[in-house]
Amino acid sequence: MSIQAISTKVVSTLGNKESLIPLIVKDGVDSASLTYKSYKEGGVIEGTDRAIDEFGTQAIWIGGIPFYKKLIDKTAYHAAKINPEVDPRVIANNEYASWAKENAKGIMSNTKNQSVKSALTDCLIDGGNKAKALFKGKVIAATALTLATYFGLTKYKQYRTKKSVLNNMQQKVNSSDNLENKKASIFNDIEKIGSKTNNLSFKGSKLSPISEAIMFNPVHNMKIIDAGITTERLVCSRNTTELGEHAIKEGGFLFSLYGLGNILEKGVNLLSDKVLNKPIDLDIDVLMDNNFSAALENGKLAADIENLPQKGKSLTEKLDFIVKNPDNAIVQAAKKSKIVSEIKDKSGASYVDTSKYIDINEFEKLTENIKKINDKYLASNEPVRKYLNKVKALKVSSVMTNIILSCIFLSCIIPKAVYQYRKSKTGTTSFHVANAIKNDELKKEYSA
Numbered sequence: 001m002s003i004q005a006i007s008t009k010v011v012s013t014l015g016n017k018e019s020l021i022p023l024i025v026k027d028g029v030d031s032a033s034l035t036y037k038s039y040k041e042g043g044v045i046e047g048t049d050r051a052i053d054e055f056g057t058q059a060i061w062i063g064g065i066p067f068y069k070k071l072i073d074k075t076a077y078h079a080a081k082i083n084p085e086v087d088p089r090v091i092a093n094n095e096y097a098s099w100a101k102e103n104a105k106g107i108m109s110n111t112k113n114q115s116v117k118s119a120l121t122d123c124l125i126d127g128g129n130k131a132k133a134l135f136k137g138k139v140i141a142a143t144a145l146t147l148a149t150y151f152g153l154t155k156y157k158q159y160r161t162k163k164s165v166l167n168n169m170q171q172k173v174n175s176s177d178n179l180e181n182k183k184a185s186i187f188n189d190i191e192k193i194g195s196k197t198n199n200l201s202f203k204g205s206k207l208s209p210i211s212e213a214i215m216f217n218p219v220h221n222m223k224i225i226d227a228g229i230t231t232e233r234l235v236c237s238r239n240t241t242e243l244g245e246h247a248i249k250e251g252g253f254l255f256s257l258y259g260l261g262n263i264l265e266k267g268v269n270l271l272s273d274k275v276l277n278k279p280i281d282l283d284i285d286v287l288m289d290n291n292f293s294a295a296l297e298n299g300k301l302a303a304d305i306e307n308l309p310q311k312g313k314s315l316t317e318k319l320d321f322i323v324k325n326p327d328n329a330i331v332q333a334a335k336k337s338k339i340v341s342e343i344k345d346k347s348g349a350s351y352v353d354t355s356k357y358i359d360i361n362e363f364e365k366l367t368e369n370i371k372k373i374n375d376k377y378l379a380s381n382e383p384v385r386k387y388l389n390k391v392k393a394l395k396v397s398s399v400m401t402n403i404i405l406s407c408i409f410l411s412c413i414i415p416k417a418v419y420q421y422r423k424s425k426t427g428t429t430s431f432h433v434a435n436a437i438k439n440d441e442l443k444k445e446y447s448a
Helices: 003-014 021-080 088-092 094-102 116-123 129-174 179-193 218-235 240-275 290-298 300-306 315-324 329-336 360-380 384-426 432-447
Strands: 342-344 350-352
Touching: 021 129, 021 218, 021 240, 021 384, 021 432, 088 094, 088 116, 088 129, 094 116, 094 315, 129 218, 129 432, 218 240, 240 384, 240 432, 290 300, 290 329, 290 360, 290 384, 300 329, 300 360, 315 329, 315 360, 329 360, 360 384, 384 432
Parallel strands: none
Antiparallel strands: 342 350
């Protein structure tokens, strides 16, 4: 694979709003920076506590839903004889379902021999009710099980940290000659950790039930997990200072993932479009496609736009056009943008995969973005290669600026804000939870 192909793949992935990779990159930076800061400020116990929380959570956050969904696919879907790869949105609309079955070709990607038509037929036996119910149950169950797994991780982390603190206390006691020396040694450690720590446990309300909303977008599904993890972290905070730290950390993290990126992207896109006359809304895979470049240069792009079904045409007519016009530049761009999925038959021939949902609204939005770049190109009087090179450079800059600034925010600003808050509450940046555990243990020992 060429360097250009690799760079295109990287930019395409990082700039894809429906890909989890940009979120994983940002979360990895956030976890690594906070763990490093915890080791630096709070020592081994806090560093380990943070590492378990951050990297354990990341593993659950990334792998939890896919793991449980796959488990449900292998059990519930297998028992029901329903192919889990059929998109429920295809069978939710009678007109769409009828069209999908009629135009089905190729072999399902998750089987060796089941045809797309057979998979759709199985899903539509009872009007699609069983398949829709299975999908809804899968999303809810996978989300709930993922959050339950995180809750187990939190309890393990807190148990392990408490055990480490008590073991350290016992070692101090064992090295002392008498009771007064025991007290002095333990209290001395508490002073080092911070005497202003608030030891009151935070008592939160129970978690809300998981929403029944059906999420088809993996990034949207992650938002449910993020909301659940944030709620669990706040509810399970070991004292009010940790509650405040979690609020700062989680608020900043969610803003970076779902707010800051969108703000940066819209700002750069607006600048490119309105000021530089170089729209960058299209996927980098489309901009890098030689067929797209040729169609833009020779006028085929404009002609293909005119040939698209006009507004007011039925859903079936619009879907038929996509299947019957594979050479249309807009249809090709839709495939590059993953709006239209393809599948192969046993001979290797490619067809539109009708078991996957084609979002006509997204297709029409893509058309508007292509029309915009076509109009801007014609008005520029620049050679097509020069024009597209500028557009591609701006697109790459937009994606990388988004990632880099988000990572700076996560790795520098959030950790600093968390520890500044801790210092304002406890008088130190050391691990206040250890102090609370020691205080509780001393009260038990010397009140007896």
